[in-house]
Amino acid sequence: MASAGRRFIDVVEPILRYVPTVPRPREALSMGSRLFWTFLAVTVYLLMSITPLYGLSPVTPSFFLSPAIAAILA
Secondary structure (H helix, E strand, O other): OOOOOOOHHHHHHHHHOOOOOOOOOOOOOOHHHHHHHHHHHHHHHHHHHHOOOOOOOOOOOOOOHHHHHHHHHO
16 A cells, blocks of 8 residues: 555556546536436347347356346347
């Protein structure tokens, strides 16, 4: 751990200089726009989560394998 006189942010600041950042938006998004994109993302996620994964056999060796893969790929 860092010495007692150094803060955590002082230790990681040199690394954070190389992490890409996203600029702040010029204007605030409306609530309607936020709700639209949220609804769209949730809809796509739910549709992808019920899509069967072709190439996997219906009988998997592990009970938790197929839902885990479906959640990761959704």
